[in-house]
Every structure is written in structure tokens, then in C-alpha cells.
Amino acid sequence: MTIEEGAKFVASAYAVILAVLVIYYFMSARRVSALERDVQLLEDEANRRQGPAGGAGAG
Amino acid sequence: MKKLVIAPALFAEAGICLIAGLLLGFWLAPVDASSMGYSQKIFYYHAPIAETALVAFGVSFVAAIAYLRSGDLKWDRLSYVSVRLGLLFSILVMLTGMIWGKAAWGTWWDWEPRLTTFLLVCFLYAAYWVLRSVVDEEQRRATYAAVFAIIAFIDVPVTFFATRFLPAGMHPTVITTGGTGMPGSMFVSFFISMVGMTLLLAALTRRDLAIEKLKDRVADLKTTIGG
Numbered sequence: 350m351t352i353e354e355g356a357k358f359v360a361s362a363y364a365v366i367l368a369v370l371v372i373y374y375f376m377s378a379r380r381v382s383a384l385e386r387d388v389q390l391l392e393d394e395a396n397r398r399q400g401p402a403g404g405a406g407a408g
Numbered sequence: 409m410k411k412l413v414i415a416p417a418l419f420a421e422a423g424i425c426l427i428a429g430l431l432l433g434f435w436l437a438p439v440d441a442s443s444m445g446y447s448q449k450i451f452y453y454h455a456p457i458a459e460t461a462l463v464a465f466g467v468s469f470v471a472a473i474a475y476l477r478s479g480d481l482k483w484d485r486l487s488y489v490s491v492r493l494g495l496l497f498s499i500l501v502m503l504t505g506m507i508w509g510k511a512a513w514g515t516w517w518d519w520e521p522r523l524t525t526f527l528l529v530c531f532l533y534a535a536y537w538v539l540r541s542v543v544d545e546e547q548r549r550a551t552y553a554a555v556f557a558i559i560a561f562i563d564v565p566v567t568f569f570a571t572r573f574l575p576a577g578m579h580p581t582v583i584t585t586g587g588t589g590m591p592g593s594m595f596v597s598f599f600i601s602m603v604g605m606t607l608l609l610a611a612l613t614r615r616d617l618a619i620e621k622l623k624d625r626v627a628d629l630k631t632t633i634g635g
Contacts (some may be wrong), residue, residue: 350511352439354448358511361431362450362504366457368498370608381414385623391441391629398633 418611433597447511450504452597456605458501458526460489461566464494464609465533469561472554484550487557488540489616491533493609497563498530521570529567534538569602 433452441446445514468490475483503524519521534555543549590598 350447352446353457355511356425358447358507359449362507365503365507366453366500367438369496369503373496373612377612377619380619381622384619384626388622388628388629391626391633395629395633397607 415614418606418607418614422604422607422611423599424436425607429453429456429597429599429601429604432593432600436599437594438591444512447508450508450511452601453605454501454504454508457497457504458608460605461494461497461501462568462607463614464490464497465529465561465564467613468494468557469564470562472557475550475554476558479547481546481550484553485617485620486613487554489613489620491536491557492616493612495530495533495537496612497605497609498526501526508587522567525563525567525570529560529563532563536560536600536620570595 430454433449437452441445471483471487471490475481475487491506504525509523510516536553536586539556540549540553543552
């Protein structure tokens with residue numbers, strides 16, 4: 350096998366590695382962002398519901 | 409809410425090592441003189457990815473034992489995340505191995521000991537995934553998964569030693585008790601890539617653990633609001 354022929358296989362292998370790792374990295378980054386947003390929304394909702402009750406208790 | 413910045417230094421260190429290992433592998437290490445020729449350059453990531461996959465399954469095994477001893481769900485989360493990353497790295501090993509096999513041996517696949525046992529590892533940990541998805545109750549799911557992770561790990565040392573105890577296969581044994589059988593420049597490239605892949609596994613583990621904690625936080629908040 351010549352270097353040119355071997356290089357095609359080598360390039361394919363490294364391209365697969367790069368593609369899979371980059372896709373996984375960005376998928377998990379998106380997942381973190383989505384979950385952080387959900388946590389923020391749910392915390393706001395929990396605080397909103399506790400607000401009037403806390404206010405009534407204080408008054 | 410505090411913004412989560414997850415393991416940026418680990419990702420950076422992993423990236424530096426992986427790029428350095430690759431550059432050294434291509435420019436410093438010689439072209440392999442055997443029948444593999446230039447396709448041997450695949451080795452500088454293929455072998456470290458394989459070792460890292462086995463390390464991830466090892467972490468899962470240890471975490472599973474820790475969970476069964478303590479009942480603390482943080483160990484279940486670590487075991488689960490390690491299996492997921494082990495499978496990710498295993499898929500990469502299989503794909504790059506098939507490409508390398510086609511280049512070096514002229515075939516995409518061969519039912520020889522290393523490849524067969526590695527495929528079995530993939531199937532076993534895929535089954536772990538299925539098992540987790542069919543049990544709803546958290547503690548019971550964690551217990552079943554831990555027991556399964558311990559049993560599945562039995563195949564990991566079998567895979568590692570397959571080429572040593574059953575040398576009839578085509579897959580070469582790189583590191584033996586007699587040394588690495590590699591020129592120094594090849595070994596340096598391999599070692600730096602190995603460090604890089606291990607750091608990448610650590611970084612991804614930290615990030616995935618953060619994701620699992622966020623999922624738990626969302627579930628807790630939903631319960632609080634719903635209640």
C-alpha cells in the first residue's frame with residue numbers, strides 16, 4: 350500500500366474520531382444549557398408560589 | 409443562577425495533549441516498516457481510545473461496588489456516566505479499528521479474539537443501558553445496574569488479555585512484559601495521546617456528572633412545585 354492510499358484510511362479514521370467527539374461535546378453542551386434554563390424557570394416558579402404564602406405569613 | 413463552567417482546564421489540557429500526540433505521531437515517529445505501512449498512524453489515537461474505554465468501564469465497576477456498599481446515589485450516577493462514556497469510546501474504537509483493519513489486513517472485520525471480545529463488551533454495556541431504561545424506581549434501578557455493571561466488567565480483562573493469551577488472532581499486542589516493541593518516538597507520541605485521552609475522559613465525566621445533577625435538580629423542583 351502506498352503512502353497516498355494509506356493516508357486516505359488515516360484521514361478517514363481521524364475524521365471519524367473528530368466528528369464523533371465534536372458532536373458529543375456540543376450535544377452535551379446543549380443539554381447543560383437546556384437543563385440550566387429548566388432549573389431557572391422552575392426555581393422562579395417555586396419562588397413565585399412561595400411568595401404570597403411567605404407574605405401572608407409575615408403579615 | 410450561577411453559570412456552570414464545567415472542567416474548562418481539563419478540556420484544554422486534554423486538547424493540548426491530543427494535538428501534541430498527533431503532531432509527534434505524524435512528524436516525529438517513523439512510518440511503520442511492517443505491512444501496516446502508513447495506516448499504522450491510526451494507532452496514535454486508536455490504542456489510547458481503546459485503553460480509555462476500558463478505564464471508563466473500570467471506573468463504572470468500582471463505582472458500582474461503592475454504590476452497593478453505601479447506597480449513595482452519587483456512585484450510581486458515576487457508574488452510569490462512566491458506562492455511557494465507555495460506550496462512546498468503544499464505538500470510536502470499533503469504527504477506527506475497522507478502517508485500520510481494511511487498510512492493514514484488507515478486511516473490515518475478523519472474528520478474532522480481541523475484536524470479538526471487544527464487540528461483546530459493547531453488547532454487554534448496551535444491555536446495561538437497556539436495563540436502566542426498564543426499571544423506574546430509583547434505588548432498585550441503581551441496585552440492578554450496579555450488579556449488572558460488576559458482572560459485565562468480567563469481559564474487560566478478557567478483552568485486554570485476549571491477544572496475550574490467544575495470540576492466534578491478527579490483532580497485535582503492543583505492550584507486553586518485555587516492553588512496548590516501539591521506537592522511542594512512537595512511544596512518546598502514543599503516551600502523550602494516552603494522557604490526552606485520559607484527561608478527555610475525566611473532563612467528559614465531570615461534564616456528564618453535572619448534567620445528571622441538573623436532571624436530579626429539575627426532578628426535585630418539579631416534585632416541589634407539583635406537591
